[in-house]
Amino acid sequence: MARPTPSHPRRLVALDGAGKAAVAAGRVWLVGAGPGDPELLTLKAARLIAAADVIVHDGLVSPEILSLAPASARLIDVAKRKSRHTLPQDDINRLLVAFALQGLTVVRLKGGDPFIFGRGGEELEHLQAAGIAVTVINGITAGLAAVTSLGVPLTHRQHAHGVVFVTGHAKPGDEGTDWRALADTAFKAKLTLVIYMGVSGAGRIQDELLTGLPASTPVAVIQNATLTSQRHITTTLGQLATAIAESRLASPSVIVVGDVVSGIAAAAELPAQFRVA
Ligand SMILES: C[S@@+](CC[C@H](N)C(=O)[O-])C[C@H]1O[C@@H](n2cnc3c(N)ncnc32)[C@H](O)[C@@H]1O
Known part of the structure; x- marks a missing residue:
């Protein structure tokens, strides 16, 4: 699948009471990428990937699906393997919060469904505790x-x-x-x-x-x-x-x-x- 035309990161900037520029909080989407075949991705997942500023993905997400991201999007592989966590879960949680606080649209892209053995529940809890708006989009589980x-x-x-x-x-x-x-x-x-x-x-x-x-x-x-x-x-x-x-x-x-x-x-x-x- 062809990578779409590059778009610019959408960063919302608002003025606070003192007239200083303040970054409006971003949002995190916990998105299921499905089992691998890009055609099994939901339309909603494809739309969110194409609109993301940052995609934080795990190792089971196929290159074809990642190619739906805009050229301007930052792609971060936090590949989890049973015996080798590239990035510990706590660091992933912190990363998601940090990006959202910068006002970015963050897609946390996981193989299959985020809530089936995907630690989606842990990430959801962490984001909610940090006051970040978060929405979960199902994927077809493997x-x-x-x-x-x-x-x-x-x-x-x-x-x-x-x-x-x-x-x-x-x-x-x-x-x-x-x-x-x-x-x-x-x-x-x-x-x-x-x-x-x-x-x-x-x-x-x-x-x-x-x-x-x-x-x-x-x-x-x-x-x-x-x-x-x-x-x-x-x-x-x-x-x-x-x-x-x-x-x-x-x-x-x-x-x-x-x-x-x-x-x-x-x-x-x-x-x-x-x-x-
Ligand atoms: C950490 S779990 C993530 C499961 C994922 N959230 C889901 O809903 O499919 C990873 C495990 O899912 C299974 N898995 C994921 N993708 C697969 C695939 N394409 N074919 C077979 N098993 C798969 C394997 O058992 C793999 O070790």
Whole structure:
């Protein structure tokens, strides 16, 4: 997608009571960039990106989406990786506040949805506490897009009564997800599990889930969903860690556990025009 014609940063300047120039407070938009395919961006996200003075983005936002920014916009990559935070969260929070106080229109652009494992909640709280106007714009979360890109629904009247988005990564010092309880509930309530950030801990997750789910439970692992580099495997819960190791699928991937996955083989037969490019 072509980068639009450059525009000038919009900085509002007002006069205060003493006649001195004062910068009117800016605004922060917490925007979801969707799973990767630029065509899955919302119209609202595209409009805000094109009007931004500053875009503070994470590493899962594709270059095509960033190219929608005006040439004058400052692009700041604060890429988060599980083991390597380019910029600590506190610094990101402070950066957003500082830019807004300069009167700038700030887009905080996050992969997927800002409120699904994106720390959007923490940033929202920090901005609100600092008195900054902030609005959240949803994006399509990776777990939803990954399964849909294979032509399979996350819920299905015959196979799954609900879906759980869960993280495979726990904060240091935090016990993390109670996989045994989740497995039990998923089995009894017929739920699809969509596990984010679970690839590196797949062996442990597999062992814990096997306490409540059969080894034959269908599982899919989908990497780089909706991008041209998308890859996926289907396997069973009993074979999950081995299948990941053999396929060499890596982050960013989602692991999908549940009967709906059995529809993926049929989806592979879909005509090309129904597949995401
Ligand atoms: C920090 S979380 C951010 C999730 C994001 N806010 C969302 O709603 O999709 C990063 C994890 O999301 C998942 N993820 C993000 N983009 C993905 C993609 N295109 N394909 C597969 N998984 C993806 C992976 O599990 C990755 O480790």
